[in-house]
Amino acid sequence: MKFEAITIKDVAKALKLSISTVSKALRGSHEISEETKRQVLEYAREHNYKPNPIAQSLKRGRSKSIGVIVCNIDNNFFSQVINGIESVARQKDYNVIITQSQESYEREIANSAHLSSRSVDGLIISLSAETKNVDHLIQLHDKGLPIVFFDRVTDRIATHQVVADNQKGAYEGTLHLLKQGFRRIAHITSSSSLSITQERLEGYKKALTDAGLKPDARHIKFCQHGGMIPEETRQALTELVDLSDRPDAILTASDRLSTTTLSLLHQMKIKVPQEMALVGFTNSISAEIFSPSLTAIIQPALEMGQLTTDLLIRLIEARRPVTQFQKQVLQTQLIVRESSMRRTL
Amino acid sequence: MKFEAITIKDVAKALKLSISTVSKALRGSHEISEETKRQVLEYAREHNYKPNPIAQSLKRGRSKSIGVIVCNIDNNFFSQVINGIESVARQKDYNVIITQSQESYEREIANSAHLSSRSVDGLIISLSAETKNVDHLIQLHDKGLPIVFFDRVTDRIATHQVVADNQKGAYEGTLHLLKQGFRRIAHITSSSSLSITQERLEGYKKALTDAGLKPDARHIKFCQHGGMIPEETRQALTELVDLSDRPDAILTASDRLSTTTLSLLHQMKIKVPQEMALVGFTNSISAEIFSPSLTAIIQPALEMGQLTTDLLIRLIEARRPVTQFQKQVLQTQLIVRESSMRRTL
DNA sequence: TAGCTGGTCGCAAACGTTTTCGTAAAAAAA
DNA sequence: TTTTTTTACGAAAACGTTTGCGACCAGCTA
Numbered sequence: 001m002k003f004e005a006i007t008i009k010d011v012a013k014a015l016k017l018s019i020s021t022v023s024k025a026l027r028g029s030h031e032i033s034e035e036t037k038r039q040v041l042e043y044a045r046e047h048n049y050k051p052n053p054i055a056q057s058l059k060r061g062r063s064k065s066i067g068v069i070v071c072n073i074d075n076n077f078f079s080q081v082i083n084g085i086e087s088v089a090r091q092k093d094y095n096v097i098i099t100q101s102q103e104s105y106e107r108e109i110a111n112s113a114h115l116s117s118r119s120v121d122g123l124i125i126s127l128s129a130e131t132k133n134v135d136h137l138i139q140l141h142d143k144g145l146p147i148v149f150f151d152r153v154t155d156r157i158a159t160h161q162v163v164a165d166n167q168k169g170a171y172e173g174t175l176h177l178l179k180q181g182f183r184r185i186a187h188i189t190s191s192s193s194l195s196i197t198q199e200r201l202e203g204y205k206k207a208l209t210d211a212g213l214k215p216d217a218r219h220i221k222f223c224q225h226g227g228m229i230p231e232e233t234r235q236a237l238t239e240l241v242d243l244s245d246r247p248d249a250i251l252t253a254s255d256r257l258s259t260t261t262l263s264l265l266h267q268m269k270i271k272v273p274q275e276m277a278l279v280g281f282t283n284s285i286s287a288e289i290f291s292p293s294l295t296a297i298i299q300p301a302l303e304m305g306q307l308t309t310d311l312l313i314r315l316i317e318a319r320r321p322v323t324q325f326q327k328q329v330l331q332t333q334l335i336v337r338e339s340s341m342r343r344t345l
Numbered sequence: 346m347k348f349e350a351i352t353i354k355d356v357a358k359a360l361k362l363s364i365s366t367v368s369k370a371l372r373g374s375h376e377i378s379e380e381t382k383r384q385v386l387e388y389a390r391e392h393n394y395k396p397n398p399i400a401q402s403l404k405r406g407r408s409k410s411i412g413v414i415v416c417n418i419d420n421n422f423f424s425q426v427i428n429g430i431e432s433v434a435r436q437k438d439y440n441v442i443i444t445q446s447q448e449s450y451e452r453e454i455a456n457s458a459h460l461s462s463r464s465v466d467g468l469i470i471s472l473s474a475e476t477k478n479v480d481h482l483i484q485l486h487d488k489g490l491p492i493v494f495f496d497r498v499t500d501r502i503a504t505h506q507v508v509a510d511n512q513k514g515a516y517e518g519t520l521h522l523l524k525q526g527f528r529r530i531a532h533i534t535s536s537s538s539l540s541i542t543q544e545r546l547e548g549y550k551k552a553l554t555d556a557g558l559k560p561d562a563r564h565i566k567f568c569q570h571g572g573m574i575p576e577e578t579r580q581a582l583t584e585l586v587d588l589s590d591r592p593d594a595i596l597t598a599s600d601r602l603s604t605t606t607l608s609l610l611h612q613m614k615i616k617v618p619q620e621m622a623l624v625g626f627t628n629s630i631s632a633e634i635f636s637p638s639l640t641a642i643i644q645p646a647l648e649m650g651q652l653t654t655d656l657l658i659r660l661i662e663a664r665r666p667v668t669q670f671q672k673q674v675l676q677t678q679l680i681v682r683e684s685s686m687r688r689t690l
Numbered sequence: 691t692a693g694c695t696g697g698t699c700g701c702a703a704a705c706g707t708t709t710t711c712g713t714a715a716a717a718a719a720a
Numbered sequence: 721t722t723t724t725t726t727t728a729c730g731a732a733a734a735c736g737t738t739t740g741c742g743a744c745c746a747g748c749t750a
Contacts (some may be wrong), residue, residue, distance in 0.1 A: 005488075032698070036699085052464065083418070086449060285419070288611070291637065365729080401708080404707045404708050515705080
């Protein structure tokens with residue numbers, strides 16, 4: 001199977017011009033007469049000439065593609081972010097190559113190596129739950145690969161970051177539960193090494209403290225694999241439920257954790273919100289039709305993707321080394337629904 | 346910003362060998378002595394030499410990447426298919442470039458053109474709801490680009506197809522509703538031009554006919570945009586609800602249609618399943634925690650992605666033109682939950 | 691007339707590989 | 721020893737572009 005395309009050489013031969021003349025004409029060089037340009041452009045259009053992007057990449061040393069590493073595509077938050085990435089990338093004529101780490105450190109390393117060897121011009125990444133060490137990214141960054149982080153970021157690499165205001169989001173979610181009268185509020189969160197985990201945890205603690213409550217370590221459960229292993233979440237929830245002073249509400253820190261927790265509560269026949277209220281970070285488009293409808297802390301996922309990509313492309317196309325880096329912080333939104341109501345609506 | 350990598354030339358210079366010797370040594374050619382090979386391999390490993398894939402692509406005329414066009418990534422069915430695609434592609438060392446048509450014919454054309462100009466070695470596609478004409482794909486296929494269809498297929502191009510047994514799936518879903526005692530069963534489906542729409546419609550009709558009921562055209566609603574425009578689904582549902590002999594059950598034909606319909610029923614304060622039962626084609630991982638939990642016809646999405654990719658790669662790597670094409674039909678699975686129960690569980 | 695200037699265009703190198711072919715030296719056969 | 725074969729390597733072309741530079745010609749100036 002061969003896919004034969006017309007090349008610049010064919011155009012040159014047909015028009016009895018040199019290859020370089022054709023090339024310059026196509027790029028509108030001033031060295032070429034208007035008449036010749038017209039001929040070339042016309043012939044190219046008629047015969048549907050498209051420059052071979054691979055040859056261009058080789059020549060220019062840029063591939064016009066960006067790599068993306070997310071933990072999982074099968075998740076509304078990330079798929080929405082990717083929608084944002086794609087929209088900006090397409091508009092600026094970049095390709096997007098998406099890979100999934102599945103929350104695995106190994107796969108994150110493999111993916112980043114693979115992407116860089118595929119000559120992406122830049123990398124967008126949200127760290128995996130297992131990742132504690134970012135040396136693999138530091139190496140790439142030191143070699144000159146532009147990187148922008150979103151969501152799960154690290155300060156060990158000097159570059160742009162795009163995040164939600166996680167602390168505030170968690171604070172508001174917790175505050176809402178407090179206002180509803182819940183007092184023993186637990187927190188199921190992701191790997192403790194993640195930036196989002198730390199920030200959300202702080203917001204959670206701060207809300208409790210501000211309300212005169214003391215955060216209880218037994219009420220805080222970490223899922224090192226970010227909920228990719230269901231058993232992990234089950235374990236965390238079971239421990240909470242078995243506590244002598246069982247919590248009356250839970251704040252979950254991620255999309256997958258939220259849906260898994262709700263699902264497990266169903267299985268355990270624990271009534272939500274009567275026996276256990278729930279507020280979760282989630283961008284699930286179905287949160288409204290959950291049973292009960294789920295009070296959600298929503299991140300502006302689309303915007304995050306767009307902003308991240310915009311920053312990355314600026315980095316890629318910068319003429320001189322960039323030394324000033326931004327940390328963009330976007331606001332979350334709390335949508336109150338049944339799962340956090342003191343009395344069912 | 347430049348990303349400097351070590352090239353074969355650097356290796357040659359360092360070892361005082363010619364470029365061709367190094368190249369052959371790296372590929373384990375028999376015409377290079379064991380000693381030289383050892384040296385080259387060692388040096389390459391130590392200095393982390395990676396062949397430049399762009400140069401290789403240019404030389405070989407293959408890019409080791411495959412393009413994917415789906416209507417939407419933000420959807421469990423497609424994201425699971427993509428998981429399948431990715432797993433096989435990665436294993437065979439292919440890159441995957443994912444694009445979304447958003448159910449738009451225009452975008453499908455633009456994406457296919459873009460992907461082919463980006464020199465993908467093959468294309469995986471599930472047609473958009475708006476697509477009635479596949480000339481753009483025929484052109485690419487005629488030029489020699491291997492294509493494999495999944496889910497929403499067309500017979501106008503002679504190539505492999507991977508689909509679910511849509512007719513049987515719809516038949517079983519409808520039959521289940523009938524067995525539960527529902528008699529006025531409506532069907533909300535996608536664009537009538539889609540293969541899946543036709544097949545599911547047939548299954549639905551056959552189940553009714555086999556039960557001695559006559560399919561009623563007023564009970565069948567098409568959404569030309571596949572539910573991407575919420576208003577479209579609302580319109581369809583409203584018309585059904587306003588019928589003098591209002592249906593007592595609905596079979597929805599796609600992931601998005603199912604969740605949207607359930608959501609709209611909530612908004613309309615129509616009790617499910619008491620006033621309106623619901624069975625839907627969906628791969629949503631949250632169907633179990635919907636309110637009520639949603640009876641689902643599940644497609645083996647992961648397998649579909651894997652099979653599709655396997656077939657495509659075989660096509661790409663075929664030494665001689667392939668003339669025998671397969672239509673792989675995978676079985677669906679019906680998961681009965683509350684939304685289709687005559688009496689709530 | 692001789693020298694300059696602009697305007698057009700082509701030559702050739704370069705990007706990093708792979709691969710065909712040629713060739714020197716070493717080994718084997720005569 | 722001479723001839724043939726084998727072994728091990730290098731030169732160069734090719735993939736499709738882009739681009740610096742030189743060549744050529746017309747028209748102009750002095």
